[in-house]
Amino acid sequence: MTLATFSRSAKTLHPAALQQLYAALETARKIIVIGGGFIGVEMAEQISLMGKTGQHPFEVTIIEMLPHCLMLACEEEFCVQAEDELRRMDINIMTNSRVEALEGEKTVSAVKLADGTSLPADLVIIGIGAVANIDLAVKMGLDADPRGGIQVNEYMQTSDPDIYAAGDCATKFSLITGKPSGIRLASVACSEGMIAASNIYGTTRKTMGALGAFATKIGNRSIAAAGLTTSAAAKEEIEVIIGEATAPNRHPGGLPGCTMDMKVKLLFRKDTGAIVGGHVSGGESAADMVNIIAIAIQDKLNAEQLATMQYATHPMLTASPLAYHVMLAAENAALQF
Ligand SMILES: Cc1cc2nc3c(=O)[nH]c(=O)nc-3n(C[C@H](O)[C@H](O)[C@H](O)COP(=O)(O)OP(=O)(O)OC[C@H]3O[C@@H](n4cnc5c(N)ncnc54)[C@H](O)[C@@H]3O)c2cc1C
Structure with missing residues (x-):
């Protein structure tokens, strides 16, 4: 068997809950999303977009207790980029803010923060884990x-x-x-x-453990992550060598659809050389690029191996073979060992 x-979230998003949410959005104006993880950020973004294209705009606020949204999975600099995209979409972001209570009779009317601030709300969405x-x-x-x-x-x-x-x-x-x-x-x-x-069915297989490979798209930016962040590595007392590369994701960079500042950041253990984390920010290929990194982490590849990897390139689809992000970031790390 x-x-x-x-898992059970504060309110699981089954179809009936979604219908309830759509109904509530017909009258709600002030929407507070508690939790700036992937689910909170994506909900805030989609509701804000619905407001801009639908019958009335919403005032959307994300409340996050950590210093940045997405911080449990993503590098800080990429969290900042994500927040910039959210603000560009008129979403308010309150970080370092802990929610203490929901206020209201029968229905919610406000969200109370630990510092005593009370924020009026017509609708509250909670995305704080499961x-x-x-x-x-x-x-x-x-x-x-x-x-x-x-x-x-x-x-x-x-x-x-x-x-x-x-x-x-x-x-x-x-x-x-x-x-x-x-x-x-x-x-x-x-x-x-x-x-x-x-x-x-009799074929013996074992789990290697949970890696945690994430990808999201916020506004015009795709952000993806696999394995440890720099701060998670520090918390685990794992010393890392970090390799970075920023390059256009087309060649030449003037081609349509190019993200000029696509960036990859790779974290390698200083003691064994094995890759333990990888982070990508830029175009939509970020998700598949992080999947390459996820495999590399599972196979404990080192910077030398990734710097000499062979990969597919095409002017309309990828960086130049000379500037493929994973290879360049690995080479940048290899030079530091
Ligand atoms: C809003 C949201 C967005 C997400 N986005 C992503 C994403 O982009 N990428 C990603 O990797 N993950 C994402 N996740 C997480 C992902 O959805 C879950 O990790 C995944 O669905 C887990 O699969 P599961 O089969 O364990 O559980 P589920 O997909 O939840 O399936 C469990 C099923 O079991 C049924 N069930 C429960 N109890 C019983 C019972 N007693 N008898 C019979 N049936 C029962 C449930 O009704 C349910 O249908 C997201 C989660 C949420 C909430």
């Missing part, structure tokens, strides 16, 4: 806790070896540090589902 009973849905597992007597999820081993077996769990409901560990991980992503869920299904 395989359990894939997902906890695993372990109800069924608990009823079945499996080891599970609400924070981590249903306890599984590397084969995705629960405490009953004939029952498997995969996806948001299952416990995870970090591919890089081996420590318990709160990463909940569709890509991780699919990988775990493949592993659980294979093991049920």
Whole structure:
């Protein structure tokens, strides 16, 4: 048996909840999004766009307790770029601000911050993470806790070896540090589902742990990340060598659709040389570029290997072969070892 009973957010976005949201947007003007992670940022962006193209504009505010939006996954400089895009779309951003309470009789009328400020709101969207849905597992007597999820081993077996769990409901560990991980992503869920299904049918597969590969598009900028940020590496006391490259993502740069300042930043462990993080900001190819980096992290490639990699290039699709971002950033790091 395989359990894939997902995670439970403050309000899961199932179709009925979306209909409720659309209905609320018909009358709401002041919208507060609590949490500036990927979900909060994307909700704010889409609602703001709906307001600009629909029947009335919205006043959208993101409240984030960290110094920047997207900071748990992305490099600070790319978080700042994302915030610039959001502000360009007239979205207000309040960082270093912790929400303490929602105020109102029957319906919400304001959001109260820890510093006592009360912000009027017609509609509040909460995007502050999720906890695993372990109800069924608990009823079945499996080891599970609400924070981590249903306890599984590397084969995705629960405490009953004939029952498997995969996806948001299952416990995870970090591919890089081996420590318990709160990463909940569709890509991780699919990988775990493949592993659980294979093991049920007799092909032994093990999870390597959750890597955390993210991609988003905010306004005109795509931002993607895999593995550790510089600050997460520092927190883990992992010393890193950082390689960077900025180049146009077409050649020559004047071609249509070119992002002139596409940037890649790669983090390599100083002790082993293995890549542990990669960050991309620029055009839409950021997502696929970070997938190359994700594979490199899984295979523990080093800067030399990435600096001499072979890759596809085309004037209308990529940087020049001489300026391919991943290769250049790896070479920049290789020179520092
Ligand atoms: C707004 C939003 C945006 C996201 N965007 C991204 C993204 O861009 N990229 C990304 O990688 N991840 C994204 N995620 C995360 C991603 O959606 C989840 O990680 C992924 O869906 C997890 O897959 P899952 O199969 O474990 O759970 P789910 O997709 O939630 O599926 C679990 C299913 O089990 C059903 N279920 C639960 N209990 C029972 C029961 N007792 N009996 C029968 N059925 C049951 C549920 O109804 C549900 O259909 C996003 C999440 C949200 C909320």
